[in-house]
Amino acid sequence: MTTFGTTPDKAAIRAEAEALFAAFRATGAVPVEADILQPAETLLDLYGEDIRARAYVTADPLRGEMMLRPDFTVPVVQAHMAHGAEPARYCYMGEVFRKQEHAGPRASEYMQVGFELFDREAPEKADAEVFALIQQMLAPLRLRPATGDIGILMAAVRGLSTTDRRKAALLRHIWRPRRFRALLDRFSGRAPMPPARAALLDRLAADSAEALMRAAGPVIGLRSAGDIAARAASLIEDARTPPIAAPEAALLYDLLSLQAPAEAALSHLRGITPMLPAIAPAVDRFAARLQALAYRGVDITHLPFEASHGRTSLEYYDGFVFSFHAADPDLPPVAAGGRYDALTAVLGQGRSIPAVGGVIRPGLVARLKGGRG
Numbered sequence: 001m002t003t004f005g006t007t008p009d010k011a012a013i014r015a016e017a018e019a020l021f022a023a024f025r026a027t028g029a030v031p032v033e034a035d036i037l038q039p040a041e042t043l044l045d046l047y048g049e050d051i052r053a054r055a056y057v058t059a060d061p062l063r064g065e066m067m068l069r070p071d072f073t074v075p076v077v078q079a080h081m082a083h084g085a086e087p088a089r090y091c092y093m094g095e096v097f098r099k100q101e102h103a104g105p106r107a108s109e110y111m112q113v114g115f116e117l118f119d120r121e122a123p124e125k126a127d128a129e130v131f132a133l134i135q136q137m138l139a140p141l142r143l144r145p146a147t148g149d150i151g152i153l154m155a156a157v158r159g160l161s162t163t164d165r166r167k168a169a170l171l172r173h174i175w176r177p178r179r180f181r182a183l184l185d186r187f188s189g190r191a192p193m194p195p196a197r198a199a200l201l202d203r204l205a206a207d208s209a210e211a212l213m214r215a216a217g218p219v220i221g222l223r224s225a226g227d228i229a230a231r232a233a234s235l236i237e238d239a240r241t242p243p244i245a246a247p248e249a250a251l252l253y254d255l256l257s258l259q260a261p262a263e264a265a266l267s268h269l270r271g272i273t274p275m276l277p278a279i280a281p282a283v284d285r286f287a288a289r290l291q292a293l294a295y296r297g298v299d300i301t302h303l304p305f306e307a308s309h310g311r312t313s314l315e316y317y318d319g320f321v322f323s324f325h326a327a328d329p330d331l332p333p334v335a336a337g338g339r340y341d342a343l344t345a346v347l348g349q350g351r352s353i354p355a356v357g358g359v360i361r362p363g364l365v366a367r368l369k370g371g372r373g
Contacts, residue, residue, distance in 0.1 A: 013111055016369075017093050017362035020113040023137050024091035029115055032090045034075035040065040042074065046346065047315050056097050068097035073316065073340065073357055074347070076116050080355075081348040087119040107363070114337075116357035118344075123354040124285055127320040127339060128292035134324065134335050134358050135298065141368050143324040143334055147262065148309025150174065150338070151319040152269065152282040156255055159278020162187065162244050175315045177308065184252065189243035251276045258307040262290055265305040289320060316343040320356065326368055334368070335360040 025031060037060070043051050056068040069075070072092045080088060093113045100108050115133070119126045135145065157170045166187050173179040185191035243249075251272055258265060269283045290300045310321030319339030326334055337358025345352035 012366045013363045016366040017111050017113050020137065020360050020362055020365070021091060021093045024113070024115045024133075027089065027115075027133065029089040029091035032076060032079065032092050034069060034072050034079075034092065034094070036069050036095070037063075037066045038069050038075060039063065040067045042078070042347075043067055043070070046074070046343075054099050056099065069094075070098055071096050071359070072112065072114050073116065074343070076357075077340075077344055077347050077355065080116075080118055081344060081351060081353075084118065086353060087117075087121070089118070090116045111362050112359050113362055114357060114359035116355060118353050118355045120354050122292075123319075123339070123341075123356070124288040125292045126354070126356050127289050128296050128298070130337060130356050130358050131293065131320075131322050132296035132298055134337070134360065138324055138335060138360070138365070141326070141334065141365065143326060144304075146304050146306065146309055146323045146325065148306050148321045149282065149286055149319060150310055150317050150321055152279055152286065153255060153307060153311075154318060155279045155282040156252055156276055159276060160244055160248055160252070163241050166241065166244075175311050177311050180311075181256075184244075184249070187244050188246070188249035190249070247275065255279075255307050258305075260305060262293075262300045262303040262305040265307070266290060285319070310338055316340040318342045322358070326364070331364060332361070334364045 021031070037058075040055075040057055041064070043055065051067075051070070055070045058066050058068070060066050072094070076090055076092065080090070091114065094111070095109055096112045097109050115130060117126045117130055131145075131147075153174060154171060157167055157174070160167055160170075166183075170180060170183055170187070173183060182191065186193065244252075254272065255276075258268060260268060266283070266287055269279070269286065273280050273283055293303070294300050309323070310317050317338040317340055319341060321336075321338035323333040323336040325331070335358060337356070339354070339356040341352065341354045344355050
């Protein structure tokens with residue numbers, strides 16, 4: 001296993017993993033396994049080519065392109081949607097593999113222990129159960145919690161008074177904060193059009209896309225002439241679209257920057273809901289979740305909330321998100337998780353079920369407990 005410097009040995013990590021796994025099993029979770037080699041096609045369909053930058057890809061002579069398991073959630077959801085009963089809860093333990101851009105404390109291969117809960121009757125109560133369970137399991141480490149709600153931001157985008165094309169572009173880049181902000185700046189008129197795009201639009205205004213393609217020579221690449229012409233038409237349409245109204249844009253910028261204790265965040269969101277009514281159902285779910293968390297003993301008065309939290313995770317979260325952090329800011333989260341209802345619909349081939357889960361890194365738990373080998 002790739003190490004964290006002065007990391008615990010494998011035996012200490014395995015012992016910690018088995019203890020965490022046993023705690024999840026004690027809730028009635030069914031233990032499940034997942035192949036280390038996963039079909040790349042499924043992950044590419046879900047996340048596009050961006051996943052290649054984060055996963056280890058290999059070629060199998062019989063099974064085609066494969067990836068070393070980047071996480072357990074996708075194979076667990078696939079198995080549940082194919083064979084699982086409802087409601088259901090699962091737990092798992094094993095290694096996952098993620099590429100890292102720089103050397104440091106973030107490992108490229110590490111043990112993960114996790115818990116997934118599928119329940120359509122009371123999603124907010126399920127959110128609270130998963131969060132409170134992991135918080136209780138890790139309580140001796142005195143970690144700092146962080147929470148958010150991707151669903152509120154997604155609802156705000158869907159409620160904007162702009163074209164479906166622009167809303168789709170913003171939704172597609174929610175998990176890429178810099179790209180999302182750049183698009184929002186451009187769509188709201190706060191940033192000028194990129195010079196290259198402006199030059200292309202000038203050329204398209206002077207002649208048709210088909211004429212420009214003929215002048216450019218043979219079409220090379222995967223896009224057909226029809227694809228290129230359709231893209232040119234979409235660029236022209238977008239350039240003619242009025243900017244997002246200033247009040248709406250201001251509310252979205254406000255939402256992106258919202259950081260406050262959970263109860264205070266709820267009050268703020270209630271205050272802006274009349275001006276951004278599309279977020280009302282998501283804010284109601286947030287309120288119900290806070291009630292469920294309080295019922296389980298979580299101090300919601302001081303629980304940190306950030307509307308943008310979780311936007312750099314794998315792209316299946318679409319609601320509640322959370323993580324637990326050590327004092328050392330260079331360490332990755334000790335635990336993290338969230339709600340991924342849309343993923344079950346994608347993998348369920350027409351069927352879906354609300355689902356939430358969380359994972360813990362036993363290597364970090366062992367390290368923070370001082371169990372070095």
